[in-house]
Amino acid sequence: MGTIDADFAGETVVVTGGSSGIGRAVATGFGDAGATVINADVRAEPKDPDVDAPTHEAIEERGGTAAFVETDVSEPTEIASVIEAAREFGGVDVMVNNAGIHRDLAFLEVAPEDFDAVHGVNLRGTFFGTQLAARDMIERGVEGAIVNTSSTTAERAEPNHSHYAATKGGVQMLTRSAALELDRHGIRVNAVAPGPIATEIREGWSAEASEIGASDGLPSRAGTPADLRDAYLFLASEGADYVTGETVWVDGGASL
16 A cells, blocks of 8 residues: 655654554654654564564665654653654654553453553553643644544454453544644544554464454455554645544444
8 A cells, every 4th residue: 555645744743652563654654754753662673573673763764754762651751751852853743642552351350450551551641642742732833633543442342352442432532522622723633443453462463363354244354554554644634634533444344
C-alpha cells in the first residue's frame, strides 16, 4: 500500500509506542510524508519479527528527520517531557496516542495490577497525551490534530479482552469529548479502531494473527500495520479538516 498523498513538511509529529507494530508503520509513514517524527516509547528496539533498525534510525535512513525519547506514557510527567522535546523542532503539530499493551486474561482472572497496568498505558496515557499536546498547541496558537488508537473491541466484545476493551471504550469516548471541547481552539481529535492486526502487542501474536481467516469471521485476513497507516495520515491531514470526534474502523470487515 502506498502512503496517502499528504504533505507534512515543516510539521512535527509525536507518535507514542512508535517502536513497533502500528506505531512504527504510522511513524515511518509520517516521516515519508516529510514530517519530523518523535518516537515516544519505553524502548527504542522494535519487537517486530525481522526488523532491526529502531524507528527513528529507519526514518533517517530514508532521508527524514526523527528522534527517540524514552517514555512511559502512564506517567504524565514523561509525556510532558516528550512535548517539551518537540519544542526543539518547533513544537508538536500532530499527536498520535498509540502506545498500548494487552494481557490475555479471562474476566474472572484479571487482578488489580493487570487492570492498572493496562489502563495506565492505554487510557491514562491517551488522556494525558491528548491533554498535554492540546495545551501546548493552544499555547503556541497552533490548530493541530490528535489521533488516538482505539480498537474494534471498544464496541465488539471478545473473550479475554474485558480490561483491554474497557480502555478502548474509554479512548473512544475520550476522543469524542476532547473533540467537543477543543474544537473552539481549532484542534481536531479523532481515532482509528483497528481490528485484528498482526503485531507483537503480546509476544507471538503476529504469528497467531497470520492464521486468522474467513473461518474466524473475517472476510479475508488479519490486517498488518501497513493497512492502518493511511487512516492516521488522513485524519491528521488538511484533507480531514472537517472531521473531528470520529472513530474510523479499519478491520477488514470483521465488525460486519
